[in-house]
Amino acid sequence: MDVFKDYLSSIDSPDHRLRMEEILSWTADQFPNLEAQIKWNTPMFTDHGTFIIGFAAAKHHVSVSPEEAGIAHFTDDIACAGYSATSRLFRIQWTEPVHYELLERMIQFNIQDKADCSAFWRK
Template sequence: MEAFAEYLEGIDHPEHRVRMEEVLRWTAETFPNLTAKIAWNQPMFTDHGTFIIGFSTAKHHLAVAPENAGIDRFSEEIVQAGYDHTKQLVRFPWDRPLDFSLLKKMIEFNIADKADCSTFWRK
């Protein structure tokens, strides 16, 4: 969590900071082989130098970015869980519980799908 300390300190809304810290800690503990880092001013996790998942804050939601392939793969489940998404991110509203099982599936998918990926982003 050291990699994210400065980022977390910069979140003005205390409840949003607590939620983001919870999500980042959960990700680090659930996937200890991933590397935690800040890039493009947002917390993210990588595996063997390739992007796995990124997080950012917005006024009304925590944004989770599993790349377009992750969105495509889980689009139906995202909508069924009551969340909305764009091509690049899922919006988890601050005022609702976060579906950690869905987040886990997205991360596991990216780890497996990018196991042989030698670039940061999918091509």
Template sequence: MEAFADYLARIDNPQQRDRTEEIFAWVTQKFPHLLPKIAWNQPMFTDHGTFIIGFSVSKAHLAVAPERAGIIHFADDIVQAGYEHTKELIRIPWNRPVDYTLLEKMIDFNIRDKTDCSTFWRK
């Protein structure tokens, strides 16, 4: 979690900081082989040098970025969870629970789908 310490310290809202830290800790515990890192000023997790999932904090929500392929693959699940999404990210409002089952499915999907990926982003 040391990789995210400075990022977390810059989150002014204590509830948002705690929740973001909780999610990062969950990812770290559930997927210990993923490498936490900051790139493009955003916290993310990678596997064998390829992007798996990223996060960013905004005033109204936590943005989760599983890449476009993850959004497409889980579009129905995202809507079912009650989250809004764009082509590149999912918005988890601060006042809504985190659907950890969905988060786990997205991370598992990216790990499996990118097993042979040799680039950071999908091509």
């Protein structure tokens, strides 16, 4: 988690910083095979050099990006969780619970779907 230290320290709100640290730690603990990285000032996790999922702190929420394929595959689940979404990300308001089961399924989907992917992003 040292890779995220500077990013986390840049989050002004102690509550938001703690929440982001919780999400990043959970991801690292659940998926120890993924590499934690900062790219484009965004905390993310990769597998064999390909993007799996990214998280970013915003003023009112955490943005979660599993790429467009991840959003499309889980559109109904994202809506059922009560999260708002675009084609590339969904938002967890700071006051909302984190649906870790959904995150786990998204990450597993991306790991499996991108097992043979040699590029960083899907093409």
